[in-house]
Amino acid sequence: MKNKINFKKMKSKSDKGFATIEIVMAFAVLILCISAVAMVTFGNQTLTIDSETNNEAISKAQALIEKARADSREDYVSVNTIPSTVEDIYTKFLEITDLTQCNKQAKSTVSWTTGSRNLSTTLSTFLSDIPGALALGGDCDSGITADYDNPGGLVSESIGGQGATALDAVNNRLYVTSNKFPPSHNKDFFVYDFSFSPPSSSSLSLVAELDLNEGLNDVDVADNYAYVASDSLTGELQVIDLTTMTQIPGATRQLPETNTAKGRRIFFYDNKIYIGTDYLSCPPPCTPTQNSEFHIYDVSTPSDPNWEGSVNINHNVNDIFVSGDFAYLATSDNNHELMVININPSSPDYLEHPDDTGFGYNASGNNDGSSIYALGNKIYLGRKQNNNPSSAHDLFVLNKDSVQDGASTTDGLVISRDLGISNNSLVTGIVVRSNLAFVGLDNPTIGVLVLNINTLLPYSSCAGYNFPENSTGIDMSGNFIFTSNRSNDEIQVIYDQPSACTP
The missing domain is CATH 3.30.1300 (Pantoate--beta-alanine Ligase; Chain: A,domain 2)
Incomplete structure (x- = not known):
């Protein structure tokens, strides 16, 4: 009987073991559920x-x-x-x-x-800036979408080999001036329509050409009028009605108290015209009000410009840009290549000479200021290489507030660069779009250079574009660059080629 197995007792012990396992498993499941709930809660x-x-x-x-x-x-x-x-x-x-x-x-x-x-x-x-666009007479570009890593020629146009002095691209029209050399040419103002859809079709179509007699040096278009700076000794400011494509005879003005002045540069801003000339000597008994190189006209009524004031700069006014309360001049003054003039009639500094206010910038060396551009809080100053060897810097980026605070004419430099242009060559114009500066050059080996505005270095290894003519001016409309040139194809249109840059 001792060997008899008690299955009843074994079953009881086995049941107890299974119960223990079940309890442990239940606790494990419960812990997992609690952990999952906690994870969801913390995750939420x-x-x-x-x-x-x-x-x-x-x-x-x-x-x-x-x-x-x-x-x-x-x-x-x-x-x-x-x-x-x-x-x-x-x-x-x-x-x-x-x-x-x-x-x-x-x-x-x-x-x-x-x-x-x-x-x-x-x-x-x-x-x-709607008020700003109105102040510029509608001459406010839409900007670029191209990256301009590979500029190339799109269209060129000749006006007879007489040379173009300046141009202005506004609302799909291009306005070009000429000084009519040689004299046998009898047209000095040209208007073109342009339509560009590279590479399929691109064209310049002549709309009108006028003869204003003495030759023209610069143009700025605002609304339905073109304001031009003339070589005439008795009509440096002339106005063209663009709706009829005719000169307005009653709007021609001789600069007051001048006998030998020729209009060199012109700029429209907020119903005013700003016009500059080359240096006008003023031997005795000349008075301080005579032979001024910088003049302002009110053209609220374009057919009847009214002279408002002038400043005796005593140097060539090589370029003008106006923004807000200030006019920025690129001049031949070795101590003041950039002159800044307060043009706000309510200011105590109104039309004060920069030598008195201290407004402006003195770039190192003796090279003349040749071109000027302003955008945002920066001023861009280009120069002519007057010295040999040509090692001085040609392009300067300046802080706008610093050059117009009167503290010092050496303040305000952000960055400058030697562009490597040859002696007697110059920066003929500057246009800035976003992070790029488009620089026109009168240089034997390059006509337009595309630079990064933060470094003033070429934007790419293909950033320079050369053409046979010497450039005299530059403007932009959308993705297209326009240059005026001294001879042959006086108009060049440049675009960003779709092909990648291959140095």
Whole structure:
């Protein structure tokens, strides 16, 4: 009987063992469920916090954009990039890119760190300057979309080999002036329609040509009028009605108290014309009001310009650009290649000479200022190479506030560069679009150079474009560059070739 197996007892012990295992398994399942619930709960909390943080960042980025938009309505030119600032866990940055005279891009970025993750949100918008566009008479370009890594020739046009002195591209029309050399040529003002769709079709179509007699040196188009600087000793300012393509005889003006002046450069801004001449000597008994090289006319009524004032610069006025309350002049003064003149009649500095106000910039060396451009808070000054060897810098980027605060004529330099142009060559014009500067050169080996505005280095290894003619001026319309030239094909149209740059 001792060997008899008690199955009943064994079954009882076995049941107890299974019960214990079941309890352990139940606890394991319960723990897993609790862990899963906890993970879901904590995950939802993380998502909620991320969502709240992201929404707050978007709100801060939107606030930066809205402030920039509001500021642009008050003072468009003063809206510039704001350095990074820290607020709580957020770093805020507002980047402003000046696309054209009347168009900026505002991009706000707010970044933050959560754990090991670096996060950010970015908003972007465009700011337009409608009053500025009106002040320029509608001559406000749309900007570029091409990257311009490989400029090339698109169209060229001859006006008879007489040489072109300047041009202005406005609303799909090109206006060109000539000094009519040799004299046998009898036209000095040309108007073309242009239509470009490279590579399929591109053309310049002559609309009108006029003879204003003495020859013309510069043109600026505003609304339905072309204002031209003439070689005439008795009519340096002349006005052309573009609706009828005729000169307005009653609008011709001789610069007051001058006998030998010739109109050299002209600029329209806010119903005023600014006109400059070469240096006019003033021997005794000449008075300080005589032989001034810089004049202002009110052209609120284009057919009846009214002289407003002048400044005796005592040097060549080689180029003019006007923005806001200031006129920027590129001159032949070795101590003041850039002169800045206050043109606000309400200012105590109104039409004061830069030698008295200290407004301007003295570039190193003795090379003359030859061209000027202003965009945003920067001034771009080009020079002529007067010295041999030609080693001085040809292009300068200056801070606008510094050159017009009167503190020092050596303040304000942001960057400058020797472009390598030959002796007696010069920068004939500058146009800035976004991060690129398009520089016209009167140089044997290159006619147009595309530069990065932050470094003034060529934008690519193909950034220079050469043509046989010597350039006299440059302008842009959309993605197209226009140059006026001394001879042969007096008009060149340049575009960004679709093929990649191959050095």
